[in-house]
Amino acid sequence: MKTPLRPSTKDAIIEAAFDLLSRNPSASLGDIADRAGVGRATLHRHFAGRDDLVRALALIAIDEMDEAAEAACDNAETYADAFRRMLTALIPLGDRHGFLAREPIEDDPDIAAAFERQMRETRDMVDEAKREGVFDRAVPTDWIAQAFDHLLYAAWESVKSGETTHAQAADLAWRTLTAGLGKGKS
Numbered sequence: 001m002k003t004p005l006r007p008s009t010k011d012a013i014i015e016a017a018f019d020l021l022s023r024n025p026s027a028s029l030g031d032i033a034d035r036a037g038v039g040r041a042t043l044h045r046h047f048a049g050r051d052d053l054v055r056a057l058a059l060i061a062i063d064e065m066d067e068a069a070e071a072a073c074d075n076a077e078t079y080a081d082a083f084r085r086m087l088t089a090l091i092p093l094g095d096r097h098g099f100l101a102r103e104p105i106e107d108d109p110d111i112a113a114a115f116e117r118q119m120r121e122t123r124d125m126v127d128e129a130k131r132e133g134v135f136d137r138a139v140p141t142d143w144i145a146q147a148f149d150h151l152l153y154a155a156w157e158s159v160k161s162g163e164t165t166h167a168q169a170a171d172l173a174w175r176t177l178t179a180g181l182g183k184g185k186s
Helices: 009-023 029-036 040-046 050-073 079-102 109-132 141-160 166-181
Strands: none
Touching: 009 029, 009 040, 009 050, 009 079, 029 040, 029 050, 050 079, 050 109, 079 109, 079 141, 079 166, 109 141, 141 166
């Protein structure tokens, strides 16, 4: 029988950071090092400081969200289906990534570029969903893309506070997105 591989020290630090910061965004680097089973000096050999660690977490979160969204949308037959599947896939990641929304990371050029790419992809999906008749063509694309982003965050917060389950939050976000931004009666 093979012995399971032990995560690398860096991976242990990253997982400890995600775990602690998702529950307590003000957790110290010492707390993170303790959770990872390493000393602070070891943590600092991998990450110069909190900003460096949070930057690494943000880039990992972006990749994880991209992978989840791609997998969710892979076999979607319509853009409406893709949006709904994407909400269902991304909402559970709020348990892990939600704290990053409160971190001052948007000034980092790599993170800013990744966020802009994600928003551009969302805007492209919105335009296609408009062509399908999911969203009112009179509503600006950027408005709908921002609404999607903010509803995702609202869903994360709702789940975190225990008001809803992941599935309930996805359903509410979808209903809000489509009922509020769908074809209106003018």
